[in-house]
Amino acid sequence: MSERPTYTPFHPRWYRPPVSTWWWLKRPSSRAFILRELSSIFVAWFVVFFLLLVAAVGRGEAAYQEFLRWATNPGSVLINLVSLLFVVFHAVTWFNLAPRAMVVHIRGKRVPGKLIAASNYGAWVVTSILVAWIILAGSR
Amino acid sequence: MVKRTLTLEPLLWLLFSAGGVVAALVIPVLLLLFGLAFPLGWLSPPSHAHMLAVLGHPLSRVTIFVSCTLLLFHWAHRFRYTLYDGLQIKHLNELIVLLCYGGVLVGSIAAGYLVWQLP
Amino acid sequence: MDDRITLRLARYRPEEEAEPTFEEYEVPCRKDWVVLDGLNYIKDQLDGTLSFRWSCRMGICGSCGMTVNGEPKLTCETFLTDYAPGPVRIEPLQNFPVIRDLIVEMTDFMQKLTTIKPWIVRDEERPLAEGEYRQTPDEMSEYMQYSMCINCMLCYAACPVYSLDPKFIGPAAIALAQRYNLDSRDEGSGERLDILSQHEGIWACTFVGECTEVCPKDVDPAGAIQRYKLDAALTSLKSFLLPWGAR
Numbered sequence: 001m002s003e004r005p006t007y008t009p010f011h012p013r014w015y016r017p018p019v020s021t022w023w024w025l026k027r028p029s030s031r032a033f034i035l036r037e038l039s040s041i042f043v044a045w046f047v048v049f050f051l052l053l054v055a056a057v058g059r060g061e062a063a064y065q066e067f068l069r070w071a072t073n074p075g076s077v078l079i080n081l082v083s084l085l086f087v088v089f090h091a092v093t094w095f096n097l098a099p100r101a102m103v104v105h106i107r108g109k110r111v112p113g114k115l116i117a118a119s120n121y122g123a124w125v126v127t128s129i130l131v132a133w134i135i136l137a138g139s140r
Numbered sequence: 141m142v143k144r145t146l147t148l149e150p151l152l153w154l155l156f157s158a159g160g161v162v163a164a165l166v167i168p169v170l171l172l173l174f175g176l177a178f179p180l181g182w183l184s185p186p187s188h189a190h191m192l193a194v195l196g197h198p199l200s201r202v203t204i205f206v207s208c209t210l211l212l213f214h215w216a217h218r219f220r221y222t223l224y225d226g227l228q229i230k231h232l233n234e235l236i237v238l239l240c241y242g243g244v245l246v247g248s249i250a251a252g253y254l255v256w257q258l259p
Numbered sequence: 260m261d262d263r264i265t266l267r268l269a270r271y272r273p274e275e276e277a278e279p280t281f282e283e284y285e286v287p288c289r290k291d292w293v294v295l296d297g298l299n300y301i302k303d304q305l306d307g308t309l310s311f312r313w314s315c316r317m318g319i320c321g322s323c324g325m326t327v328n329g330e331p332k333l334t335c336e337t338f339l340t341d342y343a344p345g346p347v348r349i350e351p352l353q354n355f356p357v358i359r360d361l362i363v364e365m366t367d368f369m370q371k372l373t374t375i376k377p378w379i380v381r382d383e384e385r386p387l388a389e390g391e392y393r394q395t396p397d398e399m400s401e402y403m404q405y406s407m408c409i410n411c412m413l414c415y416a417a418c419p420v421y422s423l424d425p426k427f428i429g430p431a432a433i434a435l436a437q438r439y440n441l442d443s444r445d446e447g448s449g450e451r452l453d454i455l456s457q458h459e460g461i462w463a464c465t466f467v468g469e470c471t472e473v474c475p476k477d478v479d480p481a482g483a484i485q486r487y488k489l490d491a492a493l494t495s496l497k498s499f500l501l502p503w504g505a506r
Contacts, residue, residue, distance in 0.1 A: 014356035014364060015271050015279055019422045021228055026329075030419060033467045034226060040218035043163045046171060047211050047247055051254055053174060054204065057195055058258045061188045072179040080175025084168060091164035097466065100482030101489050108397070128169035135173060136183065138190020149462040150492040151499070157489075221465045225423055 032093075039090035042083035049080070095120040152217055159214025162207050192259065201255040208251035209244070216240035264288035264339055265346035266297050268309065271357050279350075279357065282306075288343055294334035295323050298349070298361075311361035318475060321411030325361055326350040331416040331473045352416040354425075368412055371428050374454055375436040380447025392444040405438035405483055407476040414470035414480050426459040430470035430480030433461060437483040440490075452491055461488050 020026075024034040056067035070076065098120050099113030178185040186194075194200060220240045224230045263285050271279040284305050286297040295313055302309050313323040316335045323334045328348050339347070355363035385392070414430035421427045436455060440448040455461050464484045471481040 014358060015273070015277075016356045017353070019228070023419055023422070024226055027469070029469055029472060030467060033465075034222070037218050037222040037226070037465070040215045040222070043159075043167065043211050044215040044219075044243070044247075046163075046167050047208050047215075047251075049175070050170065050204075051208065051247075051251055054195060054251075054254045054258070057188065057191045058254060064188045064191065068178060068185055071174065077176065077179050080171055080179075084171045084175060087163060087167045087171060090160070091168060094160050094164045097468075097485070100479065101485030103486060110401075124165055124168075127165045131166060131169045132173065134194060135186055135191075138186030138194070147456065147462075150456065150488075150495040153462060153488060154492045154496060157492075225419060225465060228423060230424075 035086070036090060036093050039086040042086040043090070045079065045083055046087065049083075091124065095124065152213070155210060155213035156217035159210035159212070159217075162210050163214055166207070167211075195255070196258045201258065204255050205248075205251050209248040212244040212247045216244050262288040262343070264297070264343060266294075266301070267346045267348045268298075268301075268361070269348075269350040269357075270309075270360050271351075272308075273359065281348075283346065286339075288339050288345070290340055292339045294325070294327055294332070294337045294339060294347065294349065297339055297347075298334065309361075310359045319409060321409035324352050324411045324413050324416065326353055326416065331413040333411060333413070333475050336475065352412060354416050354418065354422045355412070363412075365412060367425065368410075368415060368429070368431075371432045372410070372435065374428070375432050375439075375451055376447055376454075377435045377439060379439065379442060379445045380450060381444075382446045394443055398443040401443070402438045402441035405434050405441070405478055408434060408438075408478050408480075409476055411475065413473045413475065414478075417469040417473040419467055419469065420463050420465060424459070424463060427463045428455065428460050430464075430484065431478075433464075433487060434478050434480040434483040437487050440487070448490075452494060455487065456491050456495065461491060464488075 024030040053067060056063045071080075095117055099116040102116060104111040104116060173183070177183045195204065217240075220236055223232075223236050229236070264287075266284050266286055267281050268284065269279045270282050284301045286292075286300045286305075289296075293316075295316060298309070298311055298313075302311075311323070311325070313335065314320040315322075318333055318336050321333070324331060325334050326332070326349070327334065327337050328342065331352060334349075349361065351357045351361045351363045355365060355367070358364050379392075408431055410431060412431070415421050418427070418430055421429050433455065436451045439445045440451060461484055464481075466481055466485060468481045471479045474480065
């Protein structure tokens with residue numbers, strides 16, 4: 001890897017401005033970036049929430065009902081609402097960026113990026129319906 | 141020929157990406173159902189017997205374990221870089237790696253245990 | 260014709276001052292004038308000591324990149340009227356050391372460009388007598404977009420990762436590597452991967468996407484880096500699973 005250029009007699013002095021810790025607040029695009037990156041925290045929260053559900057189901061009927069009751073408290077609803085917004089933001093940015101990282105050729109022809117993005121959104125809809133159908137099949 | 145240094149970075153990035161896909165595809169619907177729709181009474185929650193049948197299926201157990209691990213790898217990678225770049229604390233690298241991938245290890249073991257102990 | 264606009268220029272005279280200062284100049288704000296015309300007016304009419312780089316005035320040479328009101332821009336295609344009534348703040352490109360006034364030190368960028376071997380690499384050069392390497396239009400369109408780069412360094416000025424870690428090889432260099440990797444005549448992708456798969460290579464990029472937004476030639480360096488990551492990760496996974504396999 002190249003080193004930074006060194007000082008020479010011809011360039012006696014350079015000015016190098018420092019980077020602010022809050023650089024990501026300055027531009028709208030970097031604010032969107034930092035929100036996208038922070039969505040990862042809510043992904044981790046979902047794992048915790050989901051594993052609590054799995055644990056409750058494993059412990060039996062009473063624990064499961066207790067979990068469902070606990071999930072109705074305002075704090076839990078609020079954090080899940082915020083998490084949902086962040087994860088949807090993650091999903092939208094993820095699917096929009098996918099065609100730029102993934103270039104697919106079918107029979108030597110390059111598949112247009114819009115089609116790749118559309119197939120991603122399609123997969124999102126299908127998976128969501130499938131998961132909801134599996135779970136809601138047991139609704140009372 | 142440059143000497144190739146063994147680096148985990150490509151593998152971690154692949155796990156991050158796989159987790160990103162899982163997160164985008166399944167988290168929104170599950171959060172919508174269990175985080176909002178059931179607690180707020182928009183829909184009635186499934187019975188315990190049904191949940192047990194769904195989660196306890198061998199295929200579900202494997203899927204839940206793998207998905208949770210991938211989701212945690214997704215979190216670890218992104219969060220690690222957010223700490224590096226957002227707070228400029230790359231000099232605490234060892235601590236950050238310990239926090240992030242330690243979290244993955246703990247969460248993944250927990251997920252494995254929980255799906256294994258399902259009756 | 261009477262319209263005028265104020266340019267707030269960052270001046271840095273290393274023999275006189277330790278940090279840049281701002282100076283204001285009033286220039287005509289004509290409909291057909293770009294920021295570069297304003298700078299040339301100052302240089303010719305108001306203050307001959309002002310230093311800045313420029314050459315072609317038509318978005319080809321890539322030498323007049325500066326920070327205009329906080330955004331990296333080619334000053335030859337940034338119109339003054341878009342900033343009326345002003346004032347317009349003009350500073351040197353960010354993330355590079357400033358030598359004087361609006362001129363930055365670009366040796367770092369030039370060195371990085373050469374590390375990724377931006378030429379066609381062959382395992383074995385074909386003798387001249389056997390003729391040229393041929394390519395179909397479809398094969399050319401695979402890398403065409405990435406070959407449009409004019410080395411204006413706006414993407415480096417916009418890149419937060421480069422600003423935080425100057426060792427990061429940066430958007431334009433990786434896009435250029437991808438331009439040669441995707442060239443059907445090239446066989447150097449393995450050599451480039453050895454260089455780029457180092458941490459400062461591609462893995463430092465977090466896909467902020469600023470490079471693509473500021474690129475005046477629609478090269479999409481951010482996309483190139485992600486494509487490269489996917490290729491590199493799959494290649495290294497393959498060589499991990501099949502260590503004896505030839506690459």
